[in-house]
Amino acid sequence: MGFINIEKQYLKERKPVERVNDWNEYKIPLAESEAKDQAARCMDCGIPYCQIGTTINRGTTGCPIHNLIPEWNDLVYHGLWKEAYDRLAKTNNFPEFTSKACPAPCEGSCTAGLVNDPVSIKSIERAIIDRAFEEGWVVPKPPKRRTGKKVAVIGSGPAGLASADQLNKIGHEVTVFERSDRPGGLLMYGIPSMKIEKDVVDRRIRLLEEEGIIFKTSVDVGNTISVQSLKDEFDAVILCTGAGKHREVTIEGRELKGISPAMKYLIASNRNQLYGEALESDYDAKGKRVIVIGGGDTGEDCVATAIRQGCKSVVQFGKHGKLPAQRTEKNPWPEHPNVFSVDYAYEEAEEVLGKDPREYYVETEKFIGNTDGHVTELITGSFKKEQSDESAKKNWKADLVLIAIGFQGAEDSVFDDFEVTRDPSGRVIEADTYSYQTSQEGVFAAGDARRGASLIVWAIEEGRKAAAAVDLYLDKKLSLLHQ
Structure with missing residues (x-):
């Protein structure tokens, strides 16, 4: 009955006002005792939807690589960490990547989530692979023979x-x-x-x-x-x-300077951190009013990056409305829950800049520039049908615009x-x-x-x-x- 008696524990995070001053990881791994408690919440249910790995209504349900989640949860609970790593490595080549960058569709389809919070699968996976590297269990294993192919x-x-x-x-x-x-x-x-x-x-x-x-x-x-x-x-x-190949916007003023694809911006930032390469003006948010067009994860990463670069302000446009606080009838378990959350970048924006940067139903209609050919302003309308007239139009000041509408x-x-x-x-x-x-x-x-x-x-x-x-x-x- 662990999923009832033990509360779900998320990975701790460094304070936003602290972490925005560096580029280090913002999450803090679970301690061994905490991971064992969280593993105890696994029901070891007869049909582990957490590992089915399929697509329902265009969203991912369960783990696509079919991680043997109930098995390694039980092994962690019993303190058998090496065995837990062996089970994890059987299906996942790179747990150190997925435990950091995957949005955890496994948790969205966890059976415990029907009556309570789902198991902290991603956090437990992180604990297993961190322990494996610390203990020296992850070692090179060259093949014993070569096929000649x-x-x-x-x-x-x-x-x-x-x-x-x-x-x-x-x-x-x-x-x-x-x-x-x-x-x-x-x-x-x-x-x-x-x-x-x-x-x-x-x-x-x-x-x-x-x-x-x-x-x-x-x-x-x-x-x-x-x-x-x-x-x-x-x-x-x-x-x-x-x-x-990034998806482009084809609206008036796109040729202006100061408008860049989101991924080029993120790549430039990463290279600056790795090698000290100077940032071109279109990839440097310092002191600028930044607008991110696109409401997905790439856009969120742009928000977090702009804050660390010292932007004056940042706004993120989304074409859809604000998600509900709880699942709706149109989004039943075991689908991935489409619910509102305040992820890392938005938490940072609230703490550092005073507000959540997300704006909803925003349709960018035109870019306006100055005599130097640099963007200074955006004109937007609304994707909401009842607001699609002139009264919905709005002007936004901008010095840097990042396009994050997909690929x-x-x-x-x-x-x-x-x-x-x-x-x-x-x-x-x-x-x-x-x-x-x-x-x-x-x-x-x-x-x-x-x-x-x-x-x-x-x-x-x-x-x-x-x-x-x-x-x-x-x-x-x-x-x-x-x-």
Whole structure:
């Protein structure tokens, strides 16, 4: 009866007024005793919806990588931490990433959530993997034999890393090509350090290298190296390039200076923190009135980054209304709960700038600039039908505008270079969820490039399944399909 007698405990957080002065992680892990108490809240129910990993009403329900959650909860409760880590590592290649960057759809479908708060699954996962690294249980495990087959993975985000890890484990020789100067994809440059510190990413890359995976950075496939040379050298190629093509706004004044895609802004900020690279004006919020267009997680990261850069003010536009405090009848369990929350960036904005930055039903209609061609103002209307007339129009002062309205799939060069077909949303549509192979012999696709922009857990799951499909293609056996 732990889920009734023990209250759910969330990870503690550093005080907002303190953490906005640095770029260090803002969450504080559970102590061992706290993790054991939280694990005791797991019902070990007959049908663990927490691990079903599916899509209901366009939202993710349960864990897409099918983590054996009740099993490692029970092991933590009994103090069997090494065994808990072994169960976690069986399904999840990178728990240190998911326990920090995943929005935890497993908790939204937890059966305990029907009558009380769900189990703190993400916090327990974090405690397990932190303990595993502290105790030295996470060590390189190179394959005992090599198959002689060579696989090229294009992209080193979570899908590419998962594919590479799985294929290397069974002895294929894997080379990961990364266009950037450092492996990790959005884990390295897209997600701010206060959510995933970069030494955590580097640590995993080092482990993969010690296990035999080769990383080649600053390689732009199609330019630095030809697609044909890859096909000649490797027995299979997996496209894990992500969905990096940002969705644009096509409204008057978009050409003005001071308006940037959100991801370019976040990448510039991360590079500034890592290398001390100077920030261009369009990527520096210091002393500026910042407006973020888009209400999702990327937009939230922009809010938190702008605050740390010392912005004068920040506002985030969302096209939808404010979410309800509780589930509605249209959002039943086990769907992911679409409910209002004050996440880290919004808590910081309230503490530092005096208000929650979110504005709802806002439709940006026009950008206005000065004689120097720099944005100074936005004109907005309302997405709310009853407010869609002139009375809903509003002017907003702005010195920096960040566009965070999502992504349009893989970049155009992927389709041109590899001669694969896209759908209207920019995904590689030829690769189905069984074969993962495109129309090009020996060329596979996985992750956001195939699925569209999604969660880190879907990327890992896609990478694992694509690796199994490649292994089947290479060796005509099912060695990875049952792992």
